[in-house]
Amino acid sequence: MNNPEKIEEPVGGAIILAGGDSKRLGRPKALLDFNGKSLIAHLVEMLRELFDQITIVTDRPEPYKRLPVIITGDLIKQKLKSPLRGIHAGLSSSELPFQFVAACDMPFLNPDLIEYMAQFAHDYDAVVPRAGSYFQPLHAFYSRSCIEIIEKQISKDHFKVTDFYSNLKIRFIDSAEIARFDPEELSFFNINTWTDYEQALAIMAKRLKTG
Numbered sequence: 001m002n003n004p005e006k007i008e009e010p011v012g013g014a015i016i017l018a019g020g021d022s023k024r025l026g027r028p029k030a031l032l033d034f035n036g037k038s039l040i041a042h043l044v045e046m047l048r049e050l051f052d053q054i055t056i057v058t059d060r061p062e063p064y065k066r067l068p069v070i071i072t073g074d075l076i077k078q079k080l081k082s083p084l085r086g087i088h089a090g091l092s093s094s095e096l097p098f099q100f101v102a103a104c105d106m107p108f109l110n111p112d113l114i115e116y117m118a119q120f121a122h123d124y125d126a127v128v129p130r131a132g133s134y135f136q137p138l139h140a141f142y143s144r145s146c147i148e149i150i151e152k153q154i155s156k157d158h159f160k161v162t163d164f165y166s167n168l169k170i171r172f173i174d175s176a177e178i179a180r181f182d183p184e185e186l187s188f189f190n191i192n193t194w195t196d197y198e199q200a201l202a203i204m205a206k207r208l209k210t211g
Contacts (some may be wrong), residue, residue: 011122013053013098015090015136016043017083018064018104019074024193030104031063032197035204039191040104044069050111050118051100055093057086070094076151082159087142088150096144098122103138105191107200117141117173125149125168129188130173136188137161160176 007134018030018040025032037045040056044067047054051120064071072093074085095118098121100114113129120127121141129136138161146168153164178185191197 005022011049012118012141013048013055013094013099014051014086015055015057015099015101016040016047016069016104017086017101018056018058018060019081019083020085020104025191028060028063029191030152032191034107034200035208038063039107040064041067042107043102043104043109044109046109047100047102050114053094053096055090055099056104057089076154079154079157080159082154082161083138084150084154084159084161084164087161088147088154091142091144091147092149098141098143101138101139103190106139106187106189107191108186108189108203109139110182110187113173113178113187116177116181120171124171126165127171127173128165129178130172131178131188132183135162135165138190139188168209 020029030038032039034042044054048068054069055072056064057072057074058064059073068091072089075089075092076085079085090101091099098110102109117127118141121143125143125145127141129139149164149167186203189200191200
């Protein structure tokens, strides 16, 4: 997509959260086969077109050691396991000023939307899509300025990612902006069940067929 606001160079880094237990699937979502490669390898391949540095946050590092990534585990271990802990670990593992955060089960990330969001990351603590009244906290840019705020939030036993938004300077990406790049909002499609997985495979097959 030709867009005058598109950023041509990699900006910041990307963090993939792969610490979920995948209870509904019964196996790690990140390792599901997706068009001949693992789902997480698919994400890494796409994100490396945008970012020089990719970090995977996981408490099971062994399956990811051959990927061209940095691997780290949660740094806060005494509290409830949550994506907020993962974001904290990813941001803390690098000196990069901000990073894009995605869940490992989102196969249809849109590079143009991510690049559009990136242009705001220098000036905000977070850049978060908001489709209607729904936030997309695991498809967002977060700054290192969030690290201390997350630590304070977790110390209060508040583990929901959006719970700490009131303490941030945030640039929300609204539905109209999202639609410019991803009108179907497939960027936010995630795989939680076998039905979701089958649907994702069908979408990918259709994309490959139509080019």
